[in-house]
Amino acid sequence: MPSAFSLYNTLTKNAESFEPIEAGKVGIYVCGMTVYDHIHIGHARAMIVFDSFVRYLRSAGWDVNFVRNFTDVDDKIINRANEAGEDPLAYAQKYIDAFHKDGDALGLLRPDKEPRVSTSMEAIFTLIRSLLERGHAYKSEGSVWFDVASCGDYGKLSRQKVDELRSADESAGKKNSADFALWKAVKPGEPSWESPWGAGRPGWHIECSAMAAECIGETIDIHGGGLDLVFPHHENEIAQSECGHGKPYARYWMHNGLLNMAAGQKMGKSLGNVINVRAALEDYPAEVLRLYYLQNHYRSPLLWDDQALPTALAMMCRLYEALEVAQSLAGNEPAATVVSDLGDDAKAVWQLGNSFADKLDQSLAQDFNTAQPIGHLFELARAINRFSNHKKAKKRGGPVVQPAIQGFKKVADALGLFQQEPAQFFVQVREKCIRKLGITATDVENLLDERKAARAAKDWDRADEIRAELDAKSIQVMDSPDGVTWRVSIQ
Ligand SMILES: [Zn+2]
Structure with missing residues (x-):
């Protein structure tokens, strides 16, 4: 039996116990990258949060179907490719390859399925056809529009009123300003596909509805993504899927908070403060970035400044040092004997080590709280260090720190930290740091x-x-x- 857990659901604004559609299984769809540039530290938060969440679910015994898409047909890709004089699909492929390279270096699990727009046209056609048949969409001047007025509960995720909304899709031919494009009529200089409604390309939102249905089912367990996607993207996904399939779409909506630049700046290319993951990984081991993201609750805003990674590096070094110290302690007496002989510091590390696994499970089961167990891990590390200062700990302390070492191992399985031996980590730190020291x-x-x-x-x-x-x-x-x-x- 997999372990129970609760999640904060953006749709209901409540923490809810997770109930799977099918016993023991979790189908999770996470919105992925629009591939026109390298992944930056803002994107990496969503990637690491959901990667760790999937690891946690698996370590808790769930059979997870993890789907994350690539948006490879999009205005920005087309514009960039045209500026570079390259074919848009080839341009997108270049950045899919770059994403895989950086994602692997970042320690991201490859999803079970990675659908992309350009190879999901049939699924997109099926959904648009259904929306037209059910009276939720209309054709106009070679495009197909979603009729927002036909969707009674439109706005329920972002809690907005339809009459105050305008979609970004500006075009003559749509009935209401909130209507958004499902299919865009072909334009010169853009890639296009033949469809039952003429040549063109899909609108942005339809892909995720179609790919989630194809890769998981018409109703999915969990839909994830960054908080910035709630409106319009996720709102429109709900409208398309529920109107097109006549069923609830995602049962739980899980959104990660955003990365805020210090001094209230938003990270953006125009501000010149975009930090690529690839550049960050030249100076820091991947687990340092992971710790930086996971030390905060996934829903909280996270502050980024130039001390973010140096601080996380120092933290990661302290944890690995404690693990290394614990591993270096020898001895083969029963732990209880050693604890009673060596006093309070032995007792503290023994007790904290033994209670760690339960505390970790409890925190992660409550809306995936990763911040709390990381705090407990530091408590454990301090106890290990105090204990290891005892003269007798070196030769007899081994059995006393075993539960603590197991605690680190559990964090490795559930969160993807401590994927290597301390010595390997320090070699990595050494290589990256001396590069910076010149x-x-x-x-x-x-x-x-x-x-x-x-x-x-x-x-x-x-x-x-x-x-x-x-x-x-x-x-x-x-x-x-x-x-x-x-x-x-x-x-
Ligand atoms: Zn999406």
Whole structure:
């Protein structure tokens, strides 16, 4: 039996217990990218939130059908492609490939299905045909329009009144200003497909209604996306699907909050502050970005400033350090014996470790609260560090930290953090940080060799000088009986 959970439903504005359409299964459709540029840190929030949510559902025992589309036919793509003198579909394909590359680097699971507009025309025709037959759409000058007045509860997701609305689709031939295009008549310089209503291309919203029905069913369990999609996109999806199929569309609407730029700026190309995921990943491991997004509740607005990733990096280092310390503790006595011998710090780490899994489950089951368990993880990390300072912990503490280590593993399964061993993570940090410091690993190794030679020659001044030089570059040198290792120190 999969574990029960609740979700805040944008449609009802309430947290509700999740009831699947089919026992044990979740069909989730998430609006994906319009592919005309690289994925930026704003898009990445939705990607990471729903990726982690799907991981959580699977770890909780649900059989998940995860669908995320690509919008590969769209005004912006056509305009950009035309400016570049490229074929719009080839242009979109280029950015689908880039998305896959960046998404893989970001640690995103590939969805079970990734439909795209250009290969979903039959499903789009079927839905438009049904809307025309049922009297919810009309043809005019080679285009097909959705008749908003025919849809009694139009506006129910965004709670807006129809008579105050205008759709962005401006054209002569539509009856009401709120009506939006299902099919747009062909225009010069645009890609087009033959349809029962003449040559043209689909409007923006129809694709998601058609692809959700094709990939999941006419009624789906969960529909996800960014809060900015509630109106008009998701409102129009509901209208099309419910009027076209005569059934409820999505039972739960799950929207992630947006990323806000510091000083109240919105991220936008025109503001010159778009940060590509690809660029961010040059300087930071992917899990640092994931932690940055998940440390906040998915529905809260998230502030972005130039300290966002450095802070998340320092946080991730602290967590991996604690895990590394825990893994380094040895011993094979029963944990209870060690706990009773080693006192309060042993007891704290044992208790926090043992209660962690339940606390994690509870938080995630309540509207996917990832912020709280991350807080608990820091509590656990502090307890591990305190305990590991005890002289006897090194040789006997292993069994005491086992539940804590299991806790990290559970976070790995449910949220996609800790996908590697601490040592691998620190190598990654080292490589990325030294790049930023303007020094190479070889430079560091050479300086360390020189320091070794100086020490052998008892030239302590030179040895200290080198250490200070490395220190100034945030390179932390660690002497141990096994030799010298180094790390980039993170504040
Ligand atoms: Zn969509």
